[in-house]
Amino acid sequence: MMLSGLDLPKPLIEAYGKKGITELYPPQEECVKKGLLEGRNLLISIPTASGKTLVAEMAMHHHIAGKVNKGPSKGKCLYVVPLKALASEKYEEFSGKGVRIGIATGDLDKRDEYLGQNDIIITTSEKADSLLRNNTRWMNLITCLVVDEAHLIDSENRGATLEMVITKLRYLNENMQVIALTATIGNPRLFAGWLEAEHVSSEWRPVDLKEGVFYSDTIYFEEEEKKIKTPAKEDDTNLCLDCIEDGGQSLVFVSSRRNAEGFAKRMAKALEKSGFSDPALEDIQKKLEAIAETDMGKILASCTAKGAAFHHAGMKREQRHIIEQGFRDGYIKVISSTPTLAAGLNLPARRVVIRDFLRFKGGEGMLPIPVREYRQMAGRAGRPHLDPYGEAVLIAKGRDMANGLFEEFISAPAEDVKSRLDDESALCSQVLSLISTEFVKNNDDLVSFLKRTFYTFTNKKSSHLSDIVEKAVSYLEAAGMITKIDDRLFATDYGNLVSHLYINPISAEIISTVLREKQKTLLEIKRLGEVEDIKASDIGDLIKTEPAKTTKSVNPVYSIDSMKQVKSASAKSMLKKTAFTPEDISAVFSDIGLLQLLCKTPDMYTLYVRKDDLPVLESFYYAHEDELWMEISYDTMEDDFRVIKTAMLLDNWISEIGEDTICTRFGVGPGDIYNVVEGMNWLLYSASRISYMMAPDLKISVSEVELRMKNGIKRELIPLIKLKNVGRVRARRLFNNGITSPLKIKEANFDKLSAILGQKIAGQVIKQVEKEYGNINNTEIIINNTEIKKEHTLREE
Ligand code: ADP
Structure with a gap:
């Protein structure tokens, strides 16, 4: 079958022609025959390199040209990949063919509305899920969904997310075409049955x-x-x-x-x-x-x-x-x-x-x-x-x-794919997001929505489904993330926050329980006579069970609605009056304790413990026993040591230990450091948002660790790292030369600064300090023909 004979946009055919692609491979031809360009759902399981991506691309261009849908959005396509690296690969592959391509792989709590301007949006399944959780408008306009490596619905860690993304998008966009690309699987008929798709399978390969x-x-x-x-x-x-x-x-x-x-x-x-x-x-x-x-x-x-x-x-x-x-x-x-x-x-x-x-x-x-x-x-x-x-x-x-x-x-047959929604924690997280986004309003809705999943399609006993739904709802209710009023299910402020942050509700519970406990201890340390009768946990409980009233946005510290619930005047005055000294805070807070807590959550990937690590871990444990927040138990020793090892590595990172030393010390590669730091950055961000709500007096301490983790710095560099163009290396150089704050930058002489930072950066930093901390009027310096005025005193710092 020749490409030129197909009803496809010219720029696409020309782009293919330039690559020497003029005729379809046999399995591609079968896809066309089975309704690829007529909006039919397809499950395509053909070998690698036999042209799956090209098939999906043709269908997407057909949509974008408005040949399939006549509705408000003639054609908008979502291409879901399993890895960020693959998203970039596909972005390059799809670019330059006359349509607008966007890539959504960034922070998980952003809506990225601007991405909706594109015709094809490439994303990972986690990001797609988070866009749905954040009620991103353009997700309701998708006319063609392509799921690359769709057999990953069976992946232990990520399959449940992919399954829910497919289910939600099909629910939102009734006439959407679904194209699922998979490796060979054992039960394609069942999978295709769920997707209401034609199945195309072939062993044909170009080589x-x-x-x-x-x-x-x-x-x-x-x-x-x-x-x-x-x-x-x-x-x-x-x-x-x-x-x-x-x-x-x-x-x-x-x-x-x-x-x-x-x-x-x-x-x-x-x-x-x-x-x-x-x-x-x-x-x-x-x-x-x-x-x-x-x-x-x-x-x-x-x-x-x-x-x-x-x-x-x-x-x-x-x-x-x-x-x-x-x-x-x-x-x-x-x-x-x-x-x-x-x-x-x-x-x-x-x-x-x-x-x-x-x-x-x-x-x-x-x-x-x-x-x-x-x-x-x-x-x-x-x-x-x-x-x-x-x-x-x-x-x-x-x-x-x-x-x-x-x-x-x-000669062995490929394995079947199965649903991973039977995992309780994955289900809890999905149930919370369904309630938070108002996809469902009560238990019945929930059950009938979940009936659309692959899980129910393959486990037809719906009584079992009601049981597990009931269990998830009870857990979320007990955790204060949802609340029931009559028959109606609402997400609380806390529940909305957890859903938006895209962390597992179990992780959120681990974090918030400990942080609230710390806040309570802080209040007890202070023992303000007038408010002795109010405990932090009481306030926490009030907040937890308060349903969000209007928007999906999360209210800050002790949200106004929640505050109204704090009936006692003394409680309000306590909230205003509690001011803690650094000594009070350090009595309850420790960096390593926080890191240990976050490493213990199911959202954190922890490092494997080698035999050689054990003596080091043990001595670390004894040296820091008082600062740790979670006990180590005999039954969970192996996991606990993994947690300690990971927390230790992260602690080294924010203590400015060199990458090479960390690699040798922990038997890891630079990529591992990057991975654990990236995972921890998200959890620290989440913890700081949770503390804002549940343990406000610890918020600054948590945010400081967050900033340090992002930059890999000790606490003393925090004032300097806030400056643009000053990263961990420059901040350290400044600090070691006695320039320990923006004020010191103002006081420093320009030559000294240039010797440390180079002329250009020194100039930029001075400009910035000048802008943010007051005018400079005494000295004039010439840098690269640019006049920069410098002041010696700060109006205010
Ligand atoms: P898959 O997604 O199955 O791994 P791709 O669609 O990426 O396969 O195709 C693999 C390679 O074959 C790509 O370089 C692509 O440009 C090329 N290709 C795809 N279809 C054809 C075709 N009909 N004729 C010639 N080359 C093709």
Whole structure:
């Protein structure tokens, strides 16, 4: 089927033509035949690189051109991806074809109304969920929803969110076309049935894929055998050397970062020994060296110089980009990777070696990876137009094992997908958001809305559904996030806040319980005679059960509505009068205590504890026992230590310990630091919003840690970090030179400031201080021909 014969906008056909795409691949043709351009829902499960994205793109352009809908919005499309990195990849792919593309992956409590101006909005499932929770208007105008990697509805952590996003959007936009793109799954009919979709499935691939098992010196494919040379001792190295000698590149999937790094080192040596070299690798090495701050970064640079690299989530984003590009350009010959690379990134290679097909699962030992994951890795084999075929190879230790691997992976059926809404905490969070956004008004609404989910579609017993809904509602009511008046369910201010912040209600409860407890202790320390009878918890309770009256916005400290409920005059006066000294606060507040609390919530990913960590963790525990807020119990020791380790790392980060030292101390990579800091930033922001409502006297202390976490600084740098263009490094330099506050900047002489910050930044900082802290009238300084006046005294600070 020729593209030119389809009813598609010209710019799109021209853009495809420029890439040499003029005719549809067979599975794409089937999609068109099954109603792609007539607004039909489709579940498309075809192999990687067989043109799924292109199919979705055609449908979206068809909508945007107004060929499907006649309503107020002729065509607006939402493209949901599982990872932020993929959102950027798709953004680039969709750009430049005559339609407006937007990308929504930012903060989770923003509505991003402006994004509604776009024709296609690319987003992650979490961001889509948060846009829905924030009642973003343009979400009601979506006419075409594309769900990339839709089988992730089965993902343990994130599947429930994706399921609710699909359900809510279908509820909001009745005639919306749904296009679900999935890997091969075991129960496509059931999934398609839920989506009311036609199913398109095919094994067709643009490049042939041969799957086989390597044993001794031979790859056993289904229909042929291939003997290879074995110059090295290890099978994995030999498989890569053989492929490179034949003009190809290899990807090697291993189970851990350590294995990925270990393999790349070994492969680099083998490549050097084989005489392989390429001058272009020197440039890549230089780029990597320039950003290598840790041993890991240096190892990466030196391996890459020989043509072998590794790829995992512990690396910096720039490092990963350089490696990906070096591989796409054909210079890097081998990448060893953890399975994360298989999840979506478009980085094919002639030969994919699936070396570690067993994975450790806590409590169950080493288990085979799911077939779906194997397929995803194997699917990376073969670059369209570049390789004559792709090869996916498993490595066996013996003949018997080789047979087993065929059965276990190559000829095994893919697993079924199932709903993850049965997870209580995920359900609680979704129920809260349904009530908060007024999607539902009472229990009956709730049950009938949830009947639209994949969960109910696959578990038809609705009595079970009523039970779990009842349970979630009771939990939320007891936590004070919702309240029932007659039959009606309302979210309280607190409930609305939690829903907007997009944190798990269980996390919010953990945080608010402890913070309220601290606030109460503070009040007890003060023991204001006149208000002794009012306890902080009483006030907290009043706030908790007060339904939000008008808008969805969250009222600040002791909201006006709630204040009206505080009947006692003495309680009001207490709220006004309580002023605590830093000593009072430090008696109840500690940085590490707060970090421990937040690391303990289900929203925080915590670090794995190695054997080597135990002595350090124990001594840290004894040294800081008094500052910790949560007890360590024998039963949950393993989790508690993970929490302590993560909190310790974060404490190091806000104590300005160098990245390299943190990496060595905790056995992590710079990417891990970035990930835990990013996760903690959101929780600190949430905690500061919760404290504003529940524990107002701790708000400043929480916000300070929030600011320090964002910048990786000690408390003493806070006054300086607030200045524009002053980050952690410059602030530290200023401080160490005796310039400890904006006032000191005003007092400093310009030459001294320029020596510390450079002329340009010094000029900008002076200007800023001058603007924010008073006029400068005495001295004139010339910087880059710009006059900047400087004053020596502050009017007020
Ligand atoms: P998937 O989403 O299934 O991984 P893509 O849609 O990204 O696959 O397509 C993979 C590659 O094949 C892309 O480079 C794309 O431009 C190209 N491609 C897609 N459809 C065709 C076609 N009909 N003819 C030629 N190339 C195509």
